Amino acid sequence: MSNIAILCSGGDVSGMNPALKHFVEYSLQKGMTPYFVNDGYEGLIDNNIKEATYKDVSGIINRGGTKIGSARSQRFMQKEYRDIAKKSLDMLNIDMLVVLGGDGSFRGMDIFYKEHGVKFCGIPSTIDNDISGTEYCLGVDTALNIIKTSIDAIRDTAASFKRAFVIETMGRDCGFLAVVSALTSGAELCLIPEKEYDLKCYENSFKEQIKNGRRYFIAIVAEGIKDDSETIAQWFEEKIGIESRVSTLGHIQRGGNPSVYDRLMAYRFVTYAIDGLLSGKTESVICYTKSDFLYKSIDEVANTPFKLDSELISFLDESQCIS
Ligand code: F6P
Numbered sequence: 001m002s003n004i005a006i007l008c009s010g011g012d013v014s015g016m017n018p019a020l021k022h023f024v025e026y027s028l029q030k031g032m033t034p035y036f037v038n039d040g041y042e043g044l045i046d047n048n049i050k051e052a053t054y055k056d057v058s059g060i061i062n063r064g065g066t067k068i069g070s071a072r073s074q075r076f077m078q079k080e081y082r083d084i085a086k087k088s089l090d091m092l093n094i095d096m097l098v099v100l101g102g103d104g105s106f107r108g109m110d111i112f113y114k115e116h117g118v119k120f121c122g123i124p125s126t127i128d129n130d131i132s133g134t135e136y137c138l139g140v141d142t143a144l145n146i147i148k149t150s151i152d153a154i155r156d157t158a159a160s161f162k163r164a165f166v167i168e169t170m171g172r173d174c175g176f177l178a179v180v181s182a183l184t185s186g187a188e189l190c191l192i193p194e195k196e197y198d199l200k201c202y203e204n205s206f207k208e209q210i211k212n213g214r215r216y217f218i219a220i221v222a223e224g225i226k227d228d229s230e231t232i233a234q235w236f237e238e239k240i241g242i243e244s245r246v247s248t249l250g251h252i253q254r255g256g257n258p259s260v261y262d263r264l265m266a267y268r269f270v271t272y273a274i275d276g277l278l279s280g281k282t283e284s285v286i287c288y289t290k291s292d293f294l295y296k297s298i299d300e301v302a303n304t305p306f307k308l309d310s311e312l313i314s315f316l317d318e319s320q321c322i323s
Helices: 016-029 040-045 079-091 103-116 140-161 176-185 200-211 229-240 250-254 260-278 298-302 310-319
Strands: 003-008 033-037 049-051 094-101 119-124 164-169 189-191 217-222 244-248 283-285
Touching: 003 016, 003 040, 016 033, 016 094, 016 260, 016 310, 033 040, 040 079, 040 103, 079 094, 079 103, 094 103, 094 260, 103 119, 103 283, 119 260, 140 164, 140 176, 140 217, 140 250, 140 260, 164 176, 164 229, 176 189, 176 217, 200 229, 217 229, 229 244, 260 310
Parallel strands: 003 033, 003 094, 094 119, 119 283, 164 217, 164 244, 189 217
Antiparallel strands: 033 049
């Protein structure tokens, strides 16, 4: 049977280790030999590829980051290095790759497929949640939960001191982390790159709120906005008249114990990626889309017995080898 490899490319996310675990277990179950490519495309070029066993993935499901390392490879953008990468795969008879990464990583893989015919399936993995075509990227839920915990902690000190806190979230040019965090933390202000803003609009309201007893402000700003966070803090001091501080959450957003949701999504993404490759999909990205909110009749909701998701039950059968 085939040999199949997995690699992580770009910013790591919590959820990659659970994905690696399921990759090894599911590939073995399907009769394939799984391989780990260490340090992203760099490992393909440097032939840093190792066969993976159950032992390699035991005890990693609860760990953030990625056991096999990640990298943003410049060399893989050049054909001469992609040719070397192909030789590394040939030496081990690997003709299928699962790639955990972002759209840049998938574009690289697409060129590689066109040049050398190595089949691949991409799994969208970035805390930024900015990949077109999928509603969810692996790692986002864990990152949002870390941001939530951080904002809750900052709120305690903001209220104690009567201060405005400008909390900067990651996301590159995307405001997803900021907007979801603002909505779920009750922030007074949220600034994202996708929405024009004029700080003047908030001045009267914020000053009025202080007069009426407000002790603190929480402002969530995405790293990609036109102003830097210090400028927003200065605006709070000068125009609103409240002492302010900046808290840049930084890379803590990328780490930590993977949430239940990310562990489950890792399981689902990997299952679909491998199934897709085995069913002949040669160059794809496994995307997640869910249905919208729906209005249903009382009859349908109240008089129909609840049914546990059949896919979940089938996963259980698979993982416990029940046929
Ligand atoms: O793409 C993920 C991300 O964490 C962005 O949110 C952030 O802008 C960037 O990576 C940081 O990159 P690095 O880890 O190279 O500093």
